[in-house]
Amino acid sequence: MSHYTHSLKSILEHINSPKDLKPLNQENLRQLATELREFIIDIVSVKEGHLGASLGVVELTIALHYVFNTPIDKLIWDVGHQAYGHKILTGRKDIFDTNRQFGGISGFPKMKESDFDAFGTGHSSTSISALLGMALAAQLQGKPERQHIAVIGDASIASGMAFEGLNHAGETKANMLIVLNDNAMGIDPSVGALKKYLTNVKTGSAKEENIFECLNFHYTGPVDGHDLPSLIKELEILKHVDGPKLLHVITTKGKGLQKAEENQVTYHAPGKFNKQTGELQRKNAALEPPKFQDVFGKTIVELALKNEKIVGITPAMPTGSSLKYMMATIPERAYDVGIAEQHAVTLAAGMATDGMVVFCNIYSTFLQRAYDQVIHDVALQNLPVIFCLDRAGLVGEDGPTHHGVYDISYLRCIPNLAIFSPLNEEELRNIMYTAQLGLDHPIAIRYPRGRGKMLNWQLPMKKLPIGKAVVVKKGHKIAILSTGPIGNMISEMIEELNQPDAIAHYNFPFIKPLDNKLLKEILSKFEHIITLEDGAAIGGFGSAVLEFANNIGIHKIIKIFGVPDFYITHGATEKLYKEAGIDKMSVKQYVQQFL
């Protein structure tokens, strides 16, 4: 790993572990906060990553490690995107410039990365349950002195799983402290009744009893989350309060970088920027193909303006999914339900019972949280919900917690549910158009993070025949069957080979139902058959082809190129494709042995 040659300031350079904080006085700690904030800005401005959330908890991070005896005392960061300061203060300062890079440290807390990372996070709202588990284990193991602290944001605490943890913790005497980091933001502004309640608490206009005290939590707050002396004072007091406790702190997302404070959505993960001015380094998007999310976001508006039955739902990702365009244009039919994937799915089901055409947009990895709802509430009742699974496939720097590589496998076994993976922007628009005409079953449309290939993508849309595959290129010796945009690499690969006529390429946008007629022809005609998908090999598209071949009594070697049975790390997507063996070179090398 490269060691950062950053010219560290007077205090931060001496902090190699939280124990180095203990001798510092209030002035030193204040100076440290300045240096830590600058360090985060310095590195993220070049190496990219999650900026706003980490800037918002600089003082809180210092106070927690100053007051508590980490890593003996357990500290969990919910979601973990705000843990850059935590990582820098716990021995990873010199390698922090490898954050989210291939071979470098993770962008989220990871148990195997550091003893100070008490629990791996990435998906939101897990911290309370995990913390309670640790606190109860401490009780059972006779460790009453051990402290347990979770930092959870105002959007994450509104998620169902967080309530489940609060509900259980409230009836225990677990020695646990929840620090509610309230900045009124998720990635987009946080939403819901709890947001309104917290706003009332902050403004002193809450008429209701304190919601957390009603759940038997000792409540303190709201406290200024940037006032180090106050934070330290309150935390020192809470160290000696028994049972479940909640400290409500008020912070500003992006604190300390004016641009980040002013545009908190963009600076959640701003990409490269000028560390002095905060100005973004934006590429000229006009010269680039669109992001798949924008194809979705602009196409649903096009369709919804003509079809009043269309509604859109996102669980807290209006910007990430680009449903923001419909929320701006047709707000009465576009819903941000907060970090609530389970609710989003069953809300969609409810709407579909009444004839609404529901586009439920959920990142592939986050849909994992609503698996039962997809089966029990949508597919079993055969309700025609249209799931748009963005970030399907390997996502890059967010790494294994966020790779959307399991959806084909975990959805393909569900009766009634169709699965579609477009080759390009045109196919995405056509399946969206087809679905909103009215299907008699639910469908999951999966597409990757990032950009497609088509500059001229806003073509007239047409109805697709359900279950049909497409002959991209004829050939006589080797058949390559691909699903999704990864198939675009096959055309490039064929051009690089010296016997292009030997290779046939078929695009299977429908993973379920498969084009059995064409598949039977392929399986009968070709000796060498290859499948390619940006998803888990086990149970994926290739498995479906194998199952079909077996069912019709054709026994041939079908080489499956899919994500292998281990977790793919974080880093640039092209490196991850290679790591997973689904890159162009891997396929090419396999094919060449038959030419």
Ligand SMILES: Cc1ncc(C[n+]2csc(CCOP(=O)(O)OP(=O)(O)O)c2C)c(N)n1
């Ligand atoms: C289950 C799940 N859904 C969605 C996300 C995407 N996500 C990452 S951070 C975030 C907002 C978190 O807001 P909050 O909890 O208030 O923390 P803050 O960023 O304000 O510190 C969301 C929705 C996620 N990580 N996990």
Ligand SMILES: CC(=O)[C@@H](O)[C@H](O)COP(=O)(O)O
């Ligand atoms: C921390 C988190 O879960 C989100 O910020 C996620 O990283 C967003 O991913 P995209 O950048 O692909 O929208």
Ligand SMILES: [Mg+2]
């Ligand atoms: Mg927040």
